[in-house]
Amino acid sequence: MRQSQLFTKTRREAPADEVSKNAQLLIRAGYIHKEMAGVYAYLPLGLLVVEKIKQIVREEMNAIASQELIMTALQRKELWERTDRWNDEIVDVWFKSELKAGGEVGFGWSHEEPIGEMLKGHLTSYKDLPISVYQFQTKLRNEMRAKSGIMRGREFVMKDMYSFAADEASHLAYYEATKPAYMNVFKRVGVGDDTFITFAAGGAFTKFSHEFQTVCEAGEDVVYVNRAKGIAINEEVLNEETLASLGVTKDELEMLKTAEVGNIFNFGQQKAEDLGLTYKNEAGDSVAPFMGSYGIGVTRLMGVLVEKFADEKGIIWPASVAPFMVHLVGLNLEDEVIRDWVDGVYQNLRARGVSVLYDDRDLRPGEKFADSDLMGMPYRVVASRKGKEAGTFEVVTRATGAVRHLTEDELYNDFDADPDT
């Protein structure tokens, strides 16, 4: 895309009411707009990142045979009353409203109850199992205090998945299968080595649930990790009993500040029973399926990536989620010969399937470089009069600052060879 046509503008300074690094940089670079506390709009650049992350999640969920759907944002009161979760004393994040025609509705902060209810019409026989469904939904949660930019908002995009199985063995097998699928997601967005499958509070049905915790100073969680043994424990369940059951001692563990980017819950049969969801087994008996719930905070993950990879100049996107692979910075564009030439390079890169943000604005070089650093595309390709005369392009890798000088053919071959482009 041509940068001259992008409606967003970069800013030198972050708004005074933003303290978090992720929100400051994302606003300065024109990725997001703050609508109110904890509520952010995703502008064209930001939406591209969200969609890149969603696509990675989508591919990994599809790979474990889950099917995508979209549930509703408005939810029925009766569904939640059945599980006693309409009660504000029990669930304190509800946004609620009233229908003009009469009756209350809630705004979805989770979709466990509606999914279970919806499945009553589709899950009637053991032959229908197993079932796994997922969605990307904007969750609405009336948090007491929003904070940390897009990492803890009142409105955020989450991937939530729900599995249903006929017996405990296949249920647990699926639960276990989600772990590598989740880790694939985190590897692909560049935080695999810093993300730990963490033992956390389990709730009524199991001793532990599992959280996916990514090392991040801006996070809200503390986990204790033993990298060699591959064990991570959320501090909320760190006690003698937990340590003993996992076979570690506290002094073998490293304390890390982390952000929870995903979690998985095993509900056993209890949740389905509460919801009144049953099917007929081979003997003709009505039984409740085993159920699991699995989340990934898509927009929170985006915030974590900014927090982890940014430097003093701005954002640094991992190639897998960057809005564009290449930031083509054209200089000396006031010269029509140069401009026509750079336009051609832009077209050639696009023809090869490289996603390119083309800074075709007639600005001074310093301003363009500063914007380019701030926006954080993986590669900057500088096309200038000087380069044209020398027959080379300056190619800068944003993350490392490494500079290469490539001929036009080398440039095209370089990006052809990159599978991520």
Next chain:
RNA sequence: CGGGGCGUAGCAUAAUGGUAGUGUACGCGGUUUGGGACCGCGUGGCCCGGGUUCGAUUCCCGGCGCCCCGACCA
């Protein structure tokens, strides 16, 4: 929800009981052109309501909003 802080132009900031200055951004003109360059001109602002006062952006009260710490976070 408890505690603290803050609301001045698109953004960032300053001063002031007598209607507000600067930077940036924006518009026009000119000089510039490899790290946010310079000169000139111009547009644009005191969160809302009430009170005190001759007069309130300033002081007081209330509201709304925002930020931080804590609590909460399935």
